[in-house]
Amino acid sequence: MTIKEVAALAKPWxxxxxxxxxxxxxITKKFDDFVAVDDVSLDIYKGELFCLLGxxxxxxxxxxxxxxxxxxxxxxxxxxxxxxxxxxPAYDRPTNMMFQSYALFPHMTVERNIAYGLLRxxxxxxxxxxxxxxMLRLVQLERFAGRKPDQLSGGQRQRVALARALVKRPKLxxxxxxxxxxxxxxxxxxxFELVKIQETLGVTFIVVxxxxxxxxxxxxxxxxxxxxxxxxxxxxxxIYEHPNSRFVADFxxxxxxxxxxxxxxxxxxxxxxxxxxxxxxxxGHGVSCSPGQELFYAIRPEKLRLSRARPDLPNTFPAxxxxxxxxxxxxxxxxxxxxxxxxxxxxxxxxxxxxxxxxWDENVWVSWxxxxxxxxxx
Amino acid sequence: xxxxxxTFAPFRLTASLLQRFGLGGRSLVIAVPVxxxxxxFLIPFLVVAKISLSEAAIALPPxxxxxxxxxxxxxxxxxxxxxxxxxxxxxxxxAYVFSLKVAFISAxxxxxxxxxxxxxxxxxxxxRRTLLLxxxxxxxxxxxxxxxxxxxxxxxxxxxxxxxxLWTGLIDQPLVMLQTDFAVYLGIVYTYxxxxxxxxxxxxxxxDPSLLEASAxxxxxxxxxxxxxxxxxxxxxxxxxxxxxxxxxxxxFVIPELLGGPDTLMIGRVLWSEFFSNRDWPVASAVAIAMxxxxxxxxxxxxxxxxxxxxxx
Ligand SMILES: Nc1ncnc2c1ncn2[C@@H]1O[C@H](COP(=O)(O)OP(=O)(O)O)[C@@H](O)[C@H]1O
Ligand SMILES: [Mg+2]
Numbered sequence: 001m002t003i004k005e006v007a008a009l010a011k012p013w014x015x016x017x018x019x020x021x022x023x024x025x026x027i028t029k030k031f032d033d034f035v036a037v038d039d040v041s042l043d044i045y046k047g048e049l050f051c052l053l054g055x056x057x058x059x060x061x062x063x064x065x066x067x068x069x070x071x072x073x074x075x076x077x078x079x080x081x082x083x084x085x086x087x088x089p090a091y092d093r094p095t096n097m098m099f100q101s102y103a104l105f106p107h108m109t110v111e112r113n114i115a116y117g118l119l120r121x122x123x124x125x126x127x128x129x130x131x132x133x134x135m136l137r138l139v140q141l142e143r144f145a146g147r148k149p150d151q152l153s154g155g156q157r158q159r160v161a162l163a164r165a166l167v168k169r170p171k172l173x174x175x176x177x178x179x180x181x182x183x184x185x186x187x188x189x190x191x192f193e194l195v196k197i198q199e200t201l202g203v204t205f206i207v208v209x210x211x212x213x214x215x216x217x218x219x220x221x222x223x224x225x226x227x228x229x230x231x232x233x234x235x236x237x238x239i240y241e242h243p244n245s246r247f248v249a250d251f252x253x254x255x256x257x258x259x260x261x262x263x264x265x266x267x268x269x270x271x272x273x274x275x276x277x278x279x280x281x282x283x284g285h286g287v288s289c290s291p292g293q294e295l296f297y298a299i300r301p302e303k304l305r306l307s308r309a310r311p312d313l314p315n316t317f318p319a320x321x322x323x324x325x326x327x328x329x330x331x332x333x334x335x336x337x338x339x340x341x342x343x344x345x346x347x348x349x350x351x352x353x354x355x356x357x358x359x360w361d362e363n364v365w366v367s368w369x370x371x372x373x374x375x376x377x378x
Numbered sequence: 379x380x381x382x383x384x385t386f387a388p389f390r391l392t393a394s395l396l397q398r399f400g401l402g403g404r405s406l407v408i409a410v411p412v413x414x415x416x417x418x419f420l421i422p423f424l425v426v427a428k429i430s431l432s433e434a435a436i437a438l439p440p441x442x443x444x445x446x447x448x449x450x451x452x453x454x455x456x457x458x459x460x461x462x463x464x465x466x467x468x469x470x471x472x473a474y475v476f477s478l479k480v481a482f483i484s485a486x487x488x489x490x491x492x493x494x495x496x497x498x499x500x501x502x503x504x505x506r507r508t509l510l511l512x513x514x515x516x517x518x519x520x521x522x523x524x525x526x527x528x529x530x531x532x533x534x535x536x537x538x539x540x541x542x543x544l545w546t547g548l549i550d551q552p553l554v555m556l557q558t559d560f561a562v563y564l565g566i567v568y569t570y571x572x573x574x575x576x577x578x579x580x581x582x583x584x585x586d587p588s589l590l591e592a593s594a595x596x597x598x599x600x601x602x603x604x605x606x607x608x609x610x611x612x613x614x615x616x617x618x619x620x621x622x623x624x625x626x627x628x629x630x631f632v633i634p635e636l637l638g639g640p641d642t643l644m645i646g647r648v649l650w651s652e653f654f655s656n657r658d659w660p661v662a663s664a665v666a667i668a669m670x671x672x673x674x675x676x677x678x679x680x681x682x683x684x685x686x687x688x689x690x691x
Contacts, residue, residue: 070591090594103592107610116606117596168596 011235012045013221019082021046021204022067022172027076029062036062038228039076049198049205051215054225055251060208061100063225064174067206068097081171091120096170100177102161104149110160111136111145117168135163138197155186162194166201175207179214191218212252216240224248240300245378249298256304256343258297265291269370272297276341282314284370289377299373304345306333306364316367319343321360331357335366423670430663433457441659460664470648470665474672477645480559480634481627484566488574488623489616491567496578496615497608500585511579514572526565526636533561533637561637562644566627573622581615582608613687621680628673645669 012018020043029037037059044050052060065071067078069090078085080094096117104113114135118128136142139159149157158178165173178194179187195218198205209215215222216236223233224247232239232248243249246257258281260274270287271280272295281297289295310316319335322342328349335343345366349357358364432441433455446453464470499510517525532538535552543549555561585608593603631646638644645665652662 068591068595070594090591091597091599095595097592097595099588099592101586101588103586103588105589105592105607116593116598120597120602164596 011220013043018045020044021048021081022206023077023079024063024067025077025079027063027066027073027078029059029066029071030074035228037066037073040228040230041076042223042230042233044204044206046204047202048220049195049207049218051219051222052206052208052225053212053215053222053251054210056210058225059228060210060225061176064097064176064206064208067172068095068174069093094171095174096165096168096172097174098161098165098176098178100180102149102157102181104157104160104164106149109146109148110141110152113149113160114164114167117164121168131167132163135167138166138200139163154181154183155190158182158190162197166197166203169201170203172204172206175205177208177210180209180211187214194218216252224251226251241374243298243374243376246296246298246376249374249376253300254344255298255300258299260295260297262287262289262291262293262295265289270375272375276337276339277317278338279317281373282370283373283375284314287375289375293377296376297373298376299368301332301344301346303368303372304343305367306335306345306347306358307367308358308362308364310365311367313367314370316365319364319366321358321362321364324357324359333358335364426663426666429659430460430667431456431458432660433459434658434660439659440657457660460660461668463661464664464668469643470645470668473643473645473648474669476643477628477630478672478676480562480566480644481624481630484563484570484627485574485620485624487563487567488571489620492571492574492578492619493616496575496582499575499579500582514575514579517572522569523632526569526633529561529565529568529637530556533564556637557639557642559638559642562634562642565633565637566623566630569633570623570627573626574619577618577622578612578615581612581618585611614684617680617684617687621677621684624680625673625677629669 022042022044024040024042024044027037027040028035040063052063054060062071066073067080067085069085069088069092083094085093105116108116111129111132114132115128118131119125123131132145133142136145139162141156141159141163144152144156144160149160152160158181162175162178165175179190182190191214194205194207207215207218216239219236221233221235222239223230224239225231226247232244234242239248240252243252249255250257258272258274258276260272260276260281262270263273263280264271265287267286269285270283270289272283273280274297283297305311305313317337319337321333322336323334325332325334326349330346330348333345333347335345337343343366347358351357428444429441432444434440435442442455444455444457446455495514499507499514502510530537533555534540535554535556537556539555540549540552544552589607589611590603593607594600598606628644629646629649630644631650634642634644634647635650638647649662649665649669652658652665656662
């Protein structure tokens with residue numbers, strides 16, 4: 001097998017050979033007249049950690065709740081492991097959910113919370129307790145088995161909620177902003193734990209988040225949502241480097257966006273003229289467009305290079321440094337172009353001698369490679 | 379604001395003065411309800427307790443003083459005979475037991491009827507919820523006495539219910555409903571139902587719906603969710619509602635008087651007749667004190683249970 005073939009096996013969405021594990025087909029959810037989820041179709045494969053990413057109110061939770069069986073789709077169908085979910089109540093679905101608020105039972109101890117699902121399923125008490133103990137070990141909460149949820153910290157509650165959802169060994173685990181209530185440091189730690197647990201157990205995860213960094217860090221693939229629709233599905237790097245729309249480019253990471261029109265349209269390169277730059281933007285590959293077409297060009301701040309001497313790159317423009325934000329590992333430059341337009345550029349701080357670094361009010365050259373940016377037609 | 383106050387010299391002076399007498403802000407806040415209880419509960423209670431220990435007499439007021447001054451010495455004359463009398467005559471004990479039974483069964487029925495109503499109201503969307511709550515409280519706007527009289531009109535042998543049943547041909551003899559224990563239960567449940575519904579509603583409306591979803595998600599059918607999640611979490615509401623029905627129902631006078639038969643001997647009626655018909659204030663007071671003691675014990679048990687339930691949730 002070639003490396004490519006191995007990769008394709010690990011990424012069934014690439015090979016297209018495997019049967020999707022979760023199959024969402026043209027699903028729509030309306031609350032009265034309001035369309036919360038709008039004609040979403042999505043295939044998710046076994047063992048994936050799939051992130052639904054989008055701003056607040058874009059319908060992520062509603063989509064997840066339809067998978068769990070708490071909301072009935074207005075239109076469309078959901079299949080999980082080959083089984084149509086229409087008419088199957090939440091308590092009969094092969095899914096478990098970790099709630100945004102955790103929804104731990106306040107009158108039960110940690111142990112009873114985790115055992116709850118097993119006991120409802122009719123698992124014998126002794127076996128249930130054994131599995132609960134295993135789960136407690138996995139989330140490192142053995143010492144807290146006898147506590148009530150209100151005697152736990154936020155991070156501990158989060159792990160109880162995860163253990164409670166995992167103990168039934170669901171085929172599909174749905175997580176609604178699982179780390180949303182944790183502070184930044186704990187969140188980063190927990191992200192890795194979550195991925196580790198997911199890989200250990202091999203359960204398919206669908207995670208809802210509004211945090212694009214989190215989505216980039218943990219997921220096998222991301223579905224970006226906007227106003228009830230899925231606007232792009234792809235691996236993190238694909239979404240980041242090849243956004244298919246201005247919305248995605250802007251939502252994931254930060255980006256410098258130019259509006260312009262095509263002046264040269266060749267098979268192996270195009271030129272874009274924009275009033276915000278003196279001269280044209282060279283794109284080093286062909287784009288399906290027509291001469292004169294209005295489109296957008298997006299370039300990420302870390303793809304920009306700053307130098308005092310004029311470099312020999314196809315896209316080189318003069319600029320002045322307006323502001324510098326020193327972040328330690330890197331610096332963020334706010335540049336002003338002669339047109340008055342601002343650009344953001346990040347530079348890795350390679351040297352410890354900040355005195356030598358490009359600083360306020362310097363006239364510099366900003367340049368980028370002709371394959372560094374993305375042409376967007378919508 | 380509080381910092382500004384505490385650095386304000388006159389305030390500091392007053393505060394330190396009060397503190398010297400052991401009256402910090404905290405004890406002052408407690409002082410108000412304590413004073414209230416002392417004036418409107420403890421003192422009247424002591425007066426009644428005093429009367430219960432005296433001897434009946436044809437006088438004004440109709441009892442003899444406990445403490446007499448015969449010119450040289452004070453003479454105490456405690457009379458425990460009133461209490462002995464309560465124990466000797468089975469009438470009183472029967473009335474107590476019967477009152478407890480009626481109150482307990484009524485509270486249970488009110489719970490069974492009130493719980494689904496409270497649950498439904500708590501789960502209703504907003505405009506309807508307020509409407510339903512208003513409907514629950516609406517009866518309070520008319521006189522309680524009037525409403526109990528109205529039940530007489532319904533339950534009489536030529537009342538609304540009997541007339542209707544006779545008209546449909548389901549019965550050919552009017553049912554005897556008025557002046558029965560059934561009518562008393564009906565009256566008490568009807569009257570006290572709002573006191574059951576309101577605390578239950580207040581509890582159930584706080585119940586986080588995501589807990590019910592979590593339960594379903596973990597494989598519990600609706601009934602299992604109810605018994606494992608909803609019911610235990612609403613225990614404080616159940617106990618509060620139960621207490622609000624049970625306790626006043628024990629001493630209820632009007633409902634057994636107007637709807638019950640002559641043999642529906644509840645303690646409130648006994649009290650009334652001792653006081654107004656027999657004019658035996660000491661025995662009436664003894665009945666009242668004994669009732670209070672009989673009440674305090676179940677209340678303590680319930681309160682204890684409630685404290686436990688609160689701890690649980
Ligand atoms: N039960 C409901 N009734 C009416 N509107 C709802 C309901 N649930 C969600 N919505 C609306 O649907 C939209 C999407 O909600 P949600 O899926 O929770 O968004 P998010 O992406 O933040 O999780 C929101 O505008 C929300 O107000
Ligand atoms: Mg949400």
